Amino acid sequence: MRTNCEALNGNRSNLEKHILKTLAEKQDFQAYINYIKNPREHFKNFIRDEVNQFVTKTFEKNVRPMMENSTKVLQQQITNAARESSKHVKENDGDVGFWLRHFTQQLSGVLVFSKSDLIGVNQGDANVSFLEDVIKKELPSIKFDIFSKFRPEMFQVKLEQTDRPDEILIDHFCQCCWVQCPFCAAICTNTIEDHPGDHSVPFHRNNGLNGWFYRGTTNLSISICTSAVASDRHFRNSSDERILWKEYRIGGPEYASWSITPDLSELPYWKWFVCKFQKDLEKHYEKTYQGRGKIPDEWRKYTQEDAIESLNKYI
Numbered sequence: 001m002r003t004n005c006e007a008l009n010g011n012r013s014n015l016e017k018h019i020l021k022t023l024a025e026k027q028d029f030q031a032y033i034n035y036i037k038n039p040r041e042h043f044k045n046f047i048r049d050e051v052n053q054f055v056t057k058t059f060e061k062n063v064r065p066m067m068e069n070s071t072k073v074l075q076q077q078i079t080n081a082a083r084e085s086s087k088h089v090k091e092n093d094g095d096v097g098f099w100l101r102h103f104t105q106q107l108s109g110v111l112v113f114s115k116s117d118l119i120g121v122n123q124g125d126a127n128v129s130f131l132e133d134v135i136k137k138e139l140p141s142i143k144f145d146i147f148s149k150f151r152p153e154m155f156q157v158k159l160e161q162t163d164r165p166d167e168i169l170i171d172h173f174c175q176c177c178w179v180q181c182p183f184c185a186a187i188c189t190n191t192i193e194d195h196p197g198d199h200s201v202p203f204h205r206n207n208g209l210n211g212w213f214y215r216g217t218t219n220l221s222i223s224i225c226t227s228a229v230a231s232d233r234h235f236r237n238s239s240d241e242r243i244l245w246k247e248y249r250i251g252g253p254e255y256a257s258w259s260i261t262p263d264l265s266e267l268p269y270w271k272w273f274v275c276k277f278q279k280d281l282e283k284h285y286e287k288t289y290q291g292r293g294k295i296p297d298e299w300r301k302y303t304q305e306d307a308i309e310s311l312n313k314y315i
């Protein structure tokens with residue numbers, strides 16, 4: 001499954017790239033907020049959706065045609081058996097019981113009959129041609145019944161929780177570091193949970209999308225962690241102390257455990273996101289991108305395609 005599923009055939013960074021691509025395509029703000037605030041939950045749901053889509057696609061492509069073919073063959077065998085039985089009854093002057101015995105005998109290799117299957121047949125009332133008619137009439141609806149009961153979603157339900165492919169993949173992808181940057185909420189890319197050393201991520205984001213704003217204003221921040229740590233500006237930590245960005249580690253343990261190196265590389269993706277969802281972000285945080293938080297014109301030039309394209313730098 002992983003080989004055939006692009007989102008699931010690499011490491012977690014590759015999966016995150018696909019998640020961000022899907023978010024950009026769907027343009028659903030609430031889904032973005034879910035990803036930013038509860039990344040682990042978002043990843044899990046994404047994996048479940050991918051697996052469901054894969055199972056459904058495989059079912060439609062491989063399993064359904066096979067089932068349809070087998071059903072057709074079986075249907076033909078049953079119809080033939082009914083016809084043969086009627087012929088046999090006429091030749092031997094048999095009754096309904098004779099017909100049923102002959103009928104079930106012919107199909108003994110393909111169908112399993114029990115006495116209870118035949119209980120409804122009242123031998124006194126039924127006649128042979130009636131039985132043949134019933135078989136012809138009922139067969140198409142029996143086929144339909146098989147298909148309505150045999151759906152792709154049944155595969156997963158039948159499996160033990162620990163054997164389900166989505167749960168196996170969730171374990172595979174989610175047993176890693178989930179610590180988020182205290183400023184921009186980017187997820188540490190280390191593949192080991194509780195790893196030694198600092199948390200880090202190749203691309204940070206502008207902090208306003210995580211709710212950071214300029215002190216004394218209601219303006220959301222457009223600062224990006226990697227450029228902020230190269231500046232002479234300050235931020236307020238969770239104890240409201242004024243900390244120089246360059247010395248962000250002294251802000252407290254949640255800052256000290258991160259390695260944020262000064263760097264001017266930025267992902268156009270998050271610039272596009274802020275421009276695209278400016279109104280939604282303003283409403284969500286009850287603040288605005290104004291004053292110091294005015295969105296630079298340069299950010300507005302990025303299109304959805306540019307944003308998605310920039311994700312290729314991701315891994």
Ligand SMILES: [Zn+2]
Pocket residue numbers: 181182183184185186204205225226
């Ligand atoms: Zn950050």
Ligand SMILES: [Zn+2]
Pocket residue numbers: 177178179188189190195198199200
């Ligand atoms: Zn980490």
